Amino acid sequence: MRAEDRGTGVILYDYLGSGNGYKIRLLLAQLARSFRWVELDIMTGQTRTPAFLAKNLNGRIPTLELDDGTCLAESDAILWYLAEGSAFLPENRLARAQVLQWMFFEQYSHEPYVATPRFILRFLPNDSPRRSELPERLERGRAALSVMDEHLRTRQYFVEERYSIADIALYAYTHVADEAQLDLTPYPSIRAWLARVAGQPRYVPLMRRPD
Amino acid sequence: MRAEDRGTGVILYDYLGSGNGYKIRLLLAQLARSFRWVELDIMTGQTRTPAFLAKNLNGRIPTLELDDGTCLAESDAILWYLAEGSAFLPENRLARAQVLQWMFFEQYSHEPYVATPRFILRFLPNDSPRRSELPERLERGRAALSVMDEHLRTRQYFVEERYSIADIALYAYTHVADEAQLDLTPYPSIRAWLARVAGQPRYVPLMRRPD
Numbered sequence: 001m002r003a004e005d006r007g008t009g010v011i012l013y014d015y016l017g018s019g020n021g022y023k024i025r026l027l028l029a030q031l032a033r034s035f036r037w038v039e040l041d042i043m044t045g046q047t048r049t050p051a052f053l054a055k056n057l058n059g060r061i062p063t064l065e066l067d068d069g070t071c072l073a074e075s076d077a078i079l080w081y082l083a084e085g086s087a088f089l090p091e092n093r094l095a096r097a098q099v100l101q102w103m104f105f106e107q108y109s110h111e112p113y114v115a116t117p118r119f120i121l122r123f124l125p126n127d128s129p130r131r132s133e134l135p136e137r138l139e140r141g142r143a144a145l146s147v148m149d150e151h152l153r154t155r156q157y158f159v160e161e162r163y164s165i166a167d168i169a170l171y172a173y174t175h176v177a178d179e180a181q182l183d184l185t186p187y188p189s190i191r192a193w194l195a196r197v198a199g200q201p202r203y204v205p206l207m208r209r210p211d
Numbered sequence: 212m213r214a215e216d217r218g219t220g221v222i223l224y225d226y227l228g229s230g231n232g233y234k235i236r237l238l239l240a241q242l243a244r245s246f247r248w249v250e251l252d253i254m255t256g257q258t259r260t261p262a263f264l265a266k267n268l269n270g271r272i273p274t275l276e277l278d279d280g281t282c283l284a285e286s287d288a289i290l291w292y293l294a295e296g297s298a299f300l301p302e303n304r305l306a307r308a309q310v311l312q313w314m315f316f317e318q319y320s321h322e323p324y325v326a327t328p329r330f331i332l333r334f335l336p337n338d339s340p341r342r343s344e345l346p347e348r349l350e351r352g353r354a355a356l357s358v359m360d361e362h363l364r365t366r367q368y369f370v371e372e373r374y375s376i377a378d379i380a381l382y383a384y385t386h387v388a389d390e391a392q393l394d395l396t397p398y399p400s401i402r403a404w405l406a407r408v409a410g411q412p413r414y415v416p417l418m419r420r421p422d
Contacts, residue, residue: 057358058320072308074315081308097283097292100311104285108318109269147268 011036011065012210013055017123018042019115019172020075021062022206026168027082030202037210043123075172076103079165088165098159102166105147113141115173118180138182145177145187152189156196163200171197176206222247222276223421224266228334229253230326230383231286232273233417237379238293241413248421254334286383287314290376299376309370313377316358324352326384329391349393356398359385363400367407374411382408387417 012028012035014021028035040046040061047059055071056063064072064081072078080103083089090096117137120130148170151158158166175194177184184191197203223239223246225232239246251257251272258270266282267274275283275292283289291314294300301307328348331341359381362369369377386405388395395402408414 057361058316066305070305072305072312074312074319077308077311077315080311081304084304084308093292093295094277094281094283097288097295100288100291101283101285104288104315104318105269107315108285108322111319112323150268 013063029204095160099166106169110144149187224274240415310377317380321355360398
């Protein structure tokens with residue numbers, strides 16, 4: 001990745017298991033951009049220190065720090081910033097708005113019901129009281145997957161029949177839906193699309209630690 | 212508004228009490244763009260009919276229908292589409308990403324904890340079991356308001372010291388936070404910003420039915 005560095009140095013504050021962080025790692029790899037990777041342990045409050053809150057008032061990873069020290073938060077806003085001018089973001093005005101439509105769908109109708117159950121099941125103790133949230137969250141997760149599957153029934157990718165950051169945003173947690181106890185068997189169009197995304201050039205898997 | 216129509220006809224599917232729908236009404240008024248307004252009753256399933264699901268698979272308002280029948284969903288994506296090329300969306304790459312950062316913050320960290328409590332309190336029966344969600348939602352709502360207040364402590368607007376769709380997105384539910392039993396007294400920077408937004412040219416209030 002570093003051999004073909006086309007950008008100046010950015011720092012990605014991240015957590016390896018985070019799908020939101022993975023979105024940025026995947027795009028940076030596909031852009032062949034080097035970056036400095038700083039892992040913060042979200043389980044021990046490393047994103048709530050005064051030093052990190054000075055970078056992101058909302059205390060969350062991923063956060064991207066630019067050359068001049070400016071920090072940008074929210075995974076899908078970071079994707080947009082990095083993809084601007086590349087093949088991963090269409091130029092057409094309507095298509096760009098459709099990319100945003102699917103990214104807002106991801107954050108509002110998908111992430112809380114796919115990523116959060118995965119977090120509860122994978123990162124919290126077996127006796128966590130948050131397990132009581134699972135049935136309702138998973139019901140909404142299945143509703144989000146149904147919307148995606150129906151959209152993909154006649155399409156290869158989410159927008160303009162080309163791979164874009166809308167696909168990256170939705171892929172991040174969908175491809176590990178089984179870790180949230182969400183079975184993808186009933187969603188054949190999603191499964192075919194996941195394979196297309198995983199077949200993209202310079203693809204990297206979620207749990208691969210950056211160099 | 213219609214006298215200064217600068218755009219072709221669009222149709223806004225909406226619900227008067229919706230802050231997400233209000234975002235679009237406010238921007239269209241400020242752009243002096245005419246539109247056809249179609250109200251759907253979200254309380255009686257009018258957004259879940261086959262006819263409406265054909266426009267938006269996710270079955271939600273606001274949805275914007277363009278001249279050619281293409282439909283765009285997600286309030287903040289619609290704001291982006293309409294604001295492109297206007298004074299309400301900065302041109303600078305970083306500033307545009309910062310607008311998105313605040314819009315994703317709004318949908319992920321603010322709307323479920325400010326808009327949803329307002330919905331439970333204002334639109335559901337007094338004995339709704341969903342009232343049990345209020346304490347946790349309001350705690351997170353106050354966390355979101357604290358982030359906003361701290362950001363605005365040294366600023367007039369959210370991005371680049373100019374009024375943009377980031378302000379519209381966050382204003383929609385913040386200015387009716389009292390309807391969610393969220394008291395804005397502890398947030399003086401938010402209160403000053405709300406007054407600045409309400410003082411913008413061509414401002415329209417939430418509950419004003421479009422012509």
